[in-house]
Amino acid sequence: MRSSNHSSVSPIAGGAEPSTPGPEWPRLVDTEAPPACCLPLLEVEIAHKGFRDPKRGEHRVVLEQLSFSLQPGELVAILGPSGCGKTTLLQLIAGLDRGFQGDLRWNGQTEDGHPRLGYVFQNPRLLPWLSLRKNIELVLDGQSHKRRRVDDLLEAMGLIDFADMHANRLSVGMQRRGALARAFAIQPQLLLMDEPFVSLDAPTARQLRLLLLDICGRTRPSVLFVTHDLREATMLADRILFLSTSPARITSEVAVRIPRESRQREDLVERAYAAVASRFSGLYP
Numbered sequence: 001m002r003s004s005n006h007s008s009v010s011p012i013a014g015g016a017e018p019s020t021p022g023p024e025w026p027r028l029v030d031t032e033a034p035p036a037c038c039l040p041l042l043e044v045e046i047a048h049k050g051f052r053d054p055k056r057g058e059h060r061v062v063l064e065q066l067s068f069s070l071q072p073g074e075l076v077a078i079l080g081p082s083g084c085g086k087t088t089l090l091q092l093i094a095g096l097d098r099g100f101q102g103d104l105r106w107n108g109q110t111e112d113g114h115p116r117l118g119y120v121f122q123n124p125r126l127l128p129w130l131s132l133r134k135n136i137e138l139v140l141d142g143q144s145h146k147r148r149r150v151d152d153l154l155e156a157m158g159l160i161d162f163a164d165m166h167a168n169r170l171s172v173g174m175q176r177r178g179a180l181a182r183a184f185a186i187q188p189q190l191l192l193m194d195e196p197f198v199s200l201d202a203p204t205a206r207q208l209r210l211l212l213l214d215i216c217g218r219t220r221p222s223v224l225f226v227t228h229d230l231r232e233a234t235m236l237a238d239r240i241l242f243l244s245t246s247p248a249r250i251t252s253e254v255a256v257r258i259p260r261e262s263r264q265r266e267d268l269v270e271r272a273y274a275a276v277a278s279r280f281s282g283l284y285p
């Protein structure tokens with residue numbers, strides 16, 4: 001299973017019709033997913049996920065017939081309207097919520113083969129009573145050279161001068177960077193990120209996106225991240241999956257063909273972004 005359960009060029013439900021492809025298709029962006037290279041790290045097949053509405057007591061379907069796969073080393077962005085079920089999807093994949101109908105297959109298996117997993121939550125979730133350094137060392141328990149690894153990461157995040165400060169003394173932006181450092185520290189095989197760069201100032205967000213690409217280039221994790229920022233998705237992702245409103249399913253998919261080593265080129269990203277934005281105009285301005 002490589003592509004999702006949708007026609008690859010279909011518009012999002014309720015959205016604008018796709019415009020005629022421009023010159024960037026299929027050079028920088030394409031609706032054809034690249035051919036699968038090998039066994040997917042993850043195959044998602046969610047038949048049904050719902051919640052009981054706390055007020056009315058009714059069962060509400062949030063995800064339905066949603067499927068896609070993730071290749072080793074692939075960076076995939078998930079976009080969709082607010083409240084459609086993006087965080088819910090990440091939580092199912094992380095195993096934080098097992099109440100759904102469907103299957104998650106890791107390296108082709110449903111039981112074993114769960115990879116080392118990093119999760120950057122929407123809220124940084126650092127332990128307020130510990131220093132920033134201790135928050136990160138905590139996930140490296142028992143590993144040698146952890147101080148060196150933590151210092152390197154804090155340096156890269158521009159946080160080294162704040163390493164011994166309690167987490168609750170840090171600004172929200174600094175806590176976000178700390179949460180990213182904590183997720184990178186375990187060198188995850190799969191990194192799940194829920195709007196990781198939101199509420200950071202533009203230069204810091206750009207610096208961290210480039211850092212993510214740099215780390216991905218070196219350690220090749222698979223990354224699945226939620227964003228509302230189509231430009232960010234175009235800069236980072238190899239594929240962008242578009243979700244519909246609840247019950248969410250994948251309605252469209254775009255492959256971004258900017259080579260990883262050229263993602264820092266704003267001109268290329270801007271052209272690819274313009275092509276994707278024009279095709280899905282009105283939905284993700």
Ligand SMILES: Nc1ncnc2c1ncn2[C@@H]1O[C@H](COP(=O)(O)OP(=O)(O)OP(=O)(O)O)[C@@H](O)[C@H]1O
Binds near residue numbers: 051062080081082088
């Ligand atoms: N534990 C829960 N109990 C009941 N309803 C829930 C629960 N968790 C999520 N929901 C509901 O499921 C729907 C999807 O929520 P989710 O947080 O996954 O959306 P989202 O796409 O990530 O939203 P946003 O883009 O605003 O962050 C929402 O209507 C939410 O209220």
